[in-house]
Amino acid sequence: MASAAATSSAASGPPVGARGQDPAARGVGADHFRALAGSLPTGVCVLTTLDAAGRPVGMTSGAVCGLSRVPPLLLACLDTTSRTLGALLQRATFGVNILAADAAWLSDRFAGDAPDRFAGVPWTPGPHGIPILTEGVVAHAICEVYRTVHAGDHLIVLGLITDGEHHPDADPLLYHRHHYSGFQPHSSAERSRTPRDTPHPATI
Template identity: 40%
Template sequence: MTAATTGTVSAEQFRELMGAHPSSVAVITTIDEQGTPHGFTCTALCAVSLDPPMLLVCAANTGRTLPVLTRSGHFAVNLLHTRGQRAAEAFTSRTADRFSAVPWRPAPGSGLPLLEQDAHTVAECRVVRLDPAGDHTIVLGEVVRTGSCGDPAQALLYGLRTYATWPPATETTPRD
């Protein structure tokens, strides 16, 4: 039997496989009953449906944000631009107050935390479904509001254990 049929791929081997595939970087945010913001960096997200508009994000079962997101029933997806790397790093840390490291504001109406200086686009979502999947939970959300955050910028990507920009900056070549 092969590793594919016996399930012998280690967590490190799988991490290496997925790390070779560049992904967009987002910070997923929500608020608790007291209005305290919570969030985490996420590269496991994708569009699911256009009608109704839905996306999914994957949240670690051991993280502090998933229980809050589950109770609140709402979350925001902050798609980071190339200048948002500090936010990506802040929200991967074990620090309790990740929001002290980046400027943010509550969204009108929902109060969801928006990282307007580090994100190029945001989406506010209503939780439609939660599906446990190994050590993560798939969070399916219906997009209820979207918006741009001022200055359009190049998207932040993460792959091969490094951050990159998309589209890549082009070099200008002098012509003769």
């Protein structure tokens, strides 16, 4: 079991712009939120850990991103009703398995109601016994829970990356507006057809 001291911290001070009113009442409605948030394409990960009995558990998450280089942190956002969340906090260690383009079935499996999400899924125990998916991934990271932040109906979990591996030749699975797709790198010919001739500031 990991020794990381997980701390939970609320954002300091009231939410910016709350102005004493209920933020939920001032924000857009749920359908509007889903349409806006779903417009942003994401990668797809399977977060894994062990439950109190040492059984592998996991769930699909698109809300994962790299955060800090020093120390090396990533973040994942989990619904507070998630069953995986409780195990992950208790174990204080988790795996982030970044899915490959041909692994939409793994995303569906770990988001669905199969009685055993790991049935037929190739995996191996990694550091601290954390399940690592061995097929259908472009990379995996092992994280200790570094800090948690409450944000509405989700908990942001910051993970200190202590181990990991990536497969540079594999393409990632993407998720956009409730559909999966693959990754299509722009060829240099396509790039040359961009509307502006002026170089992007980052390339100057």
